[in-house]
Amino acid sequence: MQDMTPINTAEASERRAIKISAKEVTVHYGAKQALFGVDLDIEENQVTSLIGPSGCGKSTFLRCLNRMNDTIDICSVGGQIRLGDINIYDPKVDVVELRARVGMVFQKPNPFPKSIFENIAYGPRIHGLCRDKSDMEEVVVSSLQKAGLFDEVKDRLDEPGTGLSGGQQQRLCIARAIAVSPEVILMDEPCSALDPIATAKVEELIDELRENYTIVIVTHSMQQAARVSQRTAFFHLGNIVEEGPTEQIFTMPKDQRTQDYITGRFG
Amino acid sequence: MTDLSVPPAQSTAQMPRDYGLKKRYASEARFKLYGMIAIGMGLLFLTLLFVSIITKGYTAFEQTKIQLSLTLDEKILDPAGTRDPKQLAKAIRYNKIIEPAFYQAIGLDPKDKAQKADRKLAKKIISRGAAIELRDMVLDNPDLIGTTQSVWILASGDVDSFVKGQISRQTDEKRRQIKDKQIAWIDALLDQGIMDKKFNSGLFTFGASSRPETAGIGVAVIGSLFMMGIVLVLALPIGVAASIYLEEFAPKNKWTDLIEVNINNLAAVPSIVFGLLGLAVFINFAGLPRSASIVGGLVLTLMTLPTIIIATRSALKAVPPSIREAALGVGASKTQTIFHHVLPLASPGILTGTIIGLAQALGETAPLLMIGMVAFVKDIPVSPLDPATALPVQIYMWAGAAERAFVERTSAAILILLAFLAIMNISAVLLRRRFERRW
Incomplete structure (x- = not known):
């Protein structure tokens, strides 16, 4: 409250290469509009967190980024989202290819009811990424290692993925997402179903993954956003109210609504 | 906020409140009872159904048969000696083997003209499907011709019912399918062990037939x-x-x-x-x-x-x-x-x-x-x-x-x-x- 003056200089100087650029994105569910022209640039190899009260459209926006909204019949998306130099809503874009480039981790851990090995091998197999069995084993092992799960499960790769603990399941899902070597990983409240210890592990993992992947994470926990992300966008009623470096959003928000939300006055 | 400040009325604090617990428990007990009655009725009818079907049906898995020693005479079955299946397939020839053997088993003379009426009665004890069964046996293995085989042949459906006790001896003879003379023969055969109830494999192998003993599913x-x-x-x-x-x-x-x-x-x-x-x-x-x-x-x-x-x-x-x-x-x-x-x-x-x-x-x-x-x-x-x-x-x-x-x-x-x-x-x-x- 004491200092409301914006610090534009820091923001301007530190901008990195833009991975995803959303312009005027609108989403309708039937007659109901969920997003009202959202503009957001997502930087490469950074963690961008989307925060905001329930129903503000942050998950909807996230699901636009790999066209997961296509699966909902009544959903229609307007505006433009560019991944690198392609517009992902271009009719020529193959959604299967897009989803291989933009992976996703969901709110509830959702491993396939198959073995741990199969969970991870599935993506590379359908995309034909592995030539033979040893290739596949390498991918599975390295994905599990990157997800920090390998040591815990190396002796039981044949056991069902659903038999793991919640936190392990979620890391398995992350390993499954990185097995297809995506460029971007979208995470929709990945820790909301986990206990604090599992959450800490996943957060640690997110921080490590930043080196190789661009990560967009939706979270309800302000502390989590502050801990893991470099940039934060605050959504409210289908609009982005404020977007900037995480530190600045949490210490010196420019907008009164952001201030109110992060201090817990609403939401 | 306002109602908190109002002190609770003295009466409610001391007098037990009526929660209607008795009524609630009673209705729960009633509902459970209805449920148990419904299930009980269902089980009762199911049991009745099964008891009725099983008591009526289990006897069908056995069939009365008669053990006869049959000489498969080539002169009767295949007079030409060609073993032509067409010749061997004539069922009536097999009757000529079964019937005399059966008459002997019950002490009738196959040739005596005075016993013709008895023989006619005795013939009804054997199923008419017996000859066909014997024929099929010979057709399957023509080498049997000329040998003597001990064969369990089918008794007729009425005899079967009688042996199983489904036709009562007490019924007036005129209204009874099995006559007194036949009963005497059957009793004698049963005593000797020549007639007995065997597993009814025909029930599973036969097709439709107007004779119950050769009818199957x-x-x-x-x-x-x-x-x-x-x-x-x-x-x-x-x-x-x-x-x-x-x-x-x-x-x-x-x-x-x-x-x-x-x-x-x-x-x-x-x-x-x-x-x-x-x-x-x-x-x-x-x-x-x-x-x-x-x-x-x-x-x-x-x-x-x-x-x-x-x-x-x-x-x-x-x-x-x-x-x-x-x-x-x-x-x-x-x-x-x-x-x-x-x-x-x-x-x-x-x-x-x-x-x-x-x-x-x-x-x-x-x-x-x-x-x-x-x-x-x-x-x-x-x-x-x-x-x-x-x-x-x-x-x-x-x-x-x-x-x-x-x-x-x-x-x-x-x-x-x-x-x-x-x-x-x-x-x-x-x-x-x-x-x-x-x-």
Whole structure:
């Protein structure tokens, strides 16, 4: 409250290469509009967190980024989202290819009811990424290692993925997402179903993954956003109210609504 | 906030409040009682049904037979000595072997003219199917000619009923199928152990017959098996494909709503209507043979389709969306998502629905009457195009037969049908348990 003056200089100087650029994105569910022209640039190899009260459209926006909204019949998306130099809503874009480039981790851990090995091998197999069995084993092992799960499960790769603990399941899902070597990983409240210890592990993992992947994470926990992300966008009623470096959003928000939300006055 | 500040009234603090607990517990106890009465009634009727069917039917698994030492004389069976199957197939020649042997067994002279009336009476103790059984034995193995064989031949249906105690000795002789003289012979044969009850393998192998002792469910079982095969091969893939399309691919609009309503209605259409449809389309229009199990199978397929479609759709719906999202999220196409993940998870439900649909089809009678499967078929069908009957139709036909021995056969056939249905339903439950996954 004491200092409301914006610090534009820091923001301007530190901008990195833009991975995803959303312009005027609108989403309708039937007659109901969920997003009202959202503009957001997502930087490469950074963690961008989307925060905001329930129903503000942050998950909807996230699901636009790999066209997961296509699966909902009544959903229609307007505006433009560019991944690198392609517009992902271009009719020529193959959604299967897009989803291989933009992976996703969901709110509830959702491993396939198959073995741990199969969970991870599935993506590379359908995309034909592995030539033979040893290739596949390498991918599975390295994905599990990157997800920090390998040591815990190396002796039981044949056991069902659903038999793991919640936190392990979620890391398995992350390993499954990185097995297809995506460029971007979208995470929709990945820790909301986990206990604090599992959450800490996943957060640690997110921080490590930043080196190789661009990560967009939706979270309800302000502390989590502050801990893991470099940039934060605050959504409210289908609009982005404020977007900037995480530190600045949490210490010196420019907008009164952001201030109110992060201090817990609403939401 | 205001009501907190009001001090609680003195009276309510001291006097116990009436929560109506007694009433609530009473109504709960009442409801439990109703439930137990309902279940008790159900079990009672089920027990009555089973006791009635089993007590009436178990005797049909045994058949009275007579052990005779038969000399298969070449002069009678094959006077030309050519072993020509056409010559050997003349059943009347086998009677000439069985009858004298039997007369001797009960102490009658086969040649004495004075005993002609007795012989005529005695002949009725042997089934007329006995000669045919003996003929089939010789046709299978012509080397038997010229040897003497000890053979258990069929007793007639009335004798069988008498031996099983279903025809009472106390009945007035005039109104009794078995005469006093015959009873004396039967008693003597039973005493010597020449006549005895043996396992009735014919019940499972014979086709239709007007003589109960040579009537069996062989044709009906084969017909039912053919039909079940046809239903499985046609209804399962068509039903599953239709459900996958409707559930996963079809746009949700007025047309798909209309189709859905119609499928649900189709499941409630009386089965005889399907029989009429089968008669009109498969027999009159397509020219398929009457009474054939292929037509029965097609009609039952139409009947089973809605059941399978409804079961499959609900099984597909029950697969959690998180699994679809997971597959789509790693870049699986819609078809890959469905065939690699959704369908395997839905398969226990689909299997259960299919087996229940098959069980329904197995017990269906009405549509089969319409397409002429209520027929007198003696020969075991070798292909679905041959005339056949079905188990429930066989039961229906036997239930209308006059002979005492058909009563027990009707009950026995019901038992066998129920056993098939129980096996199918149990396997549905087991499959479900075995493949059910939790997530």
